[in-house]
Amino acid sequence: MPLTALTYLVHRTAIAPELAGLWDGPAWSGVPALEVASFHPRSSSHRPPTRVKVLYDSRHLYALFHVQDRYVRSVHTAYESDTYQDSCVELFVQPRETPGYFAFEINCGGALSLRYIEDPTRTANRFARWSAVEPALAATIRIAHSMPEVVDPEIVDDVEWWVEMACPLSVLESRCGPLALAHGQRWRANCFKCADQSSHPHWASWSPIGEALNFHQPGYFGAFEFVGSSPTAA
Numbered sequence: 001m002p003l004t005a006l007t008y009l010v011h012r013t014a015i016a017p018e019l020a021g022l023w024d025g026p027a028w029s030g031v032p033a034l035e036v037a038s039f040h041p042r043s044s045s046h047r048p049p050t051r052v053k054v055l056y057d058s059r060h061l062y063a064l065f066h067v068q069d070r071y072v073r074s075v076h077t078a079y080e081s082d083t084y085q086d087s088c089v090e091l092f093v094q095p096r097e098t099p100g101y102f103a104f105e106i107n108c109g110g111a112l113s114l115r116y117i118e119d120p121t122r123t124a125n126r127f128a129r130w131s132a133v134e135p136a137l138a139a140t141i142r143i144a145h146s147m148p149e150v151v152d153p154e155i156v157d158d159v160e161w162w163v164e165m166a167c168p169l170s171v172l173e174s175r176c177g178p179l180a181l182a183h184g185q186r187w188r189a190n191c192f193k194c195a196d197q198s199s200h201p202h203w204a205s206w207s208p209i210g211e212a213l214n215f216h217q218p219g220y221f222g223a224f225e226f227v228g229s230s231p232t233a234a
Contacts, residue, residue: 005222006206006207006222006223007222007223007224007225008032008034008054008189008206008222008223008224008225009032009225009227010054010055010056010224010225010226010227011031011055011056011227011228011229012055012056012057012181012183012226012227012228012229013027013055013056013057013062014057014229015027016057016060016062016166017055017062017064017164017166019142019144019164019166020144020164021064021066021144021146021162021164023053023064023066023162027055027062028053028055028064031053031055032053033051033052033053033066034051034052034053034054034191034206035049035050035051035206036050036051036052036089036191036192036193036204036205036206037049037050037204037206038204038205038206038207038208038209039202039203039204040202040203040204040205040209040213042203042213043201043202043203043204044200044201044202045200046070046071046200046202047202047204048067048068048069048070048193048202048204049067049068050065050066050067050068050089050193050204051065051066052064052065052066052089052091052191052206054091054224056181056226058181059168059169059170060166060167060168060169061093061166061167061169061172061181062164062165062166062167063091063104063164063165063167064162064163064164064165065089065106065162065163065164065191066160066161066162067087067089067108067160067161067162067193068158068160069087069108069158069159069160069161070155070156070157070158070159070200071087071154071155071156071195071198071199071200072087072108072147072151072154072155072159072161072195072198073086073087073151073152073153073154073155073195073197073198073199074086074087074107074108074109074111074147074148074149074150074151074152075150075151075152076107076109076111077109077111077149077150078111079111079112079113079114079135079138079139080113080114080132080135081111081113082113083105083106083107083111083112083113084105084107084113084194084196085195085196085197086107086108086109086111086151086195086197086198087107087108087151087161087195087198088105088106088107088108088193088194088195089106089108089163089191089192089193090103090104090105090106090191090192090193090194090215091104091165091189091190091191091192092104092189092190092191092192092215092216092221093172093187093188093189093224094187094188094189094218094221095172095176095179095187096179096185096186096187098175098176099118100116100117100118100119100129100130100175101116101117101188101218101221102114102115102116102117102133102172102175103115103116103117103215103216104165104167106143106145106163106165108145108146108147108151108161108163109145109147109148109149109150109151110143110144110145110147110149110163111149112138112141112143113132114132114133114138114141114171115127115130115131115132115133116130116131116132116133116175117129117130117216118130120216120217120218122214122216127216133171133174133175134174137170137171137174138171140168140170140171141165141166141167141168141171142165142166143163143164143165144163144164144165145161145162145163145164146160146161146162146163147159147161154198154199156199169181181226182226182228183226183227183228184225184226184227185225185226186223186224186225186226187223187224187226188218188221188222188223188224189221189222189223189224190205190206190207190209190215190220190221190222191205191206192204192205192206192215194215203215205220206222207220207221207222208220
């Protein structure tokens with residue numbers, strides 16, 4: 001599997017995001033966005049534009065997703081439910097020198113699935129080696145969202161929605177040990193948009209995933225490079 005050349009610069013922020021979806025707000029203004037625009041050929045004709053911004057500080061990793069969508073559906077509300085079946089955004093990150101990666105899967109209603117996967121080989125139990133992050137620890141992740149928790153029936157008209165996340169680094173450190181994010185550190189990562197059980201299913205990624213319809217391919221991840229200051233800092 002070829003390694004991608006895609007790199008996204010994750011800036012350090014001095015302003016904690018408000019968790020209000022403020023794409024051009026005090027924390028997010030001027031932060032570059034990556035485009036989740038590589039659609040797998042098995043996708044339907046619906047190809048929703050999806051953008052993501054990522055920031056960090058000494059205690060958190062932040063992500064803000066913005067989607068211009070149709071055929072929006074969300075029925076899963078519990079932690080560790082099959083959120084990928086709904087209108088869903090995903091962030092996979094593999095901190096430096098760690099054997100596995102974290103798979104954040106958040107539907108438009110804010111329900112989260114979070115797993116740490118060390119061997120993504122598919123099995124009857126999802127993967128060959130993986131574990132769900134403990135519910136009490138996952139509950140420390142703050143998630144804000146613009147859509148109701150349940151969207152059913154499906155919204156067929158044009159609709160924009162966002163999901164914003166503030167993940168304490170302690171969640172990641174529970175599996176990886178101290179991370180000490182700093183300028184120049186690089187992680188492997190990818191971002192996704194899917195809606196497996198909508199009327200118009202689709203599967204999109206930031207870094208292309210090749211021929212197989214499988215997001216869980218670390219060999220196709222891009223890179224997150226952490227840099228020292230936010231572009232909003234003067």
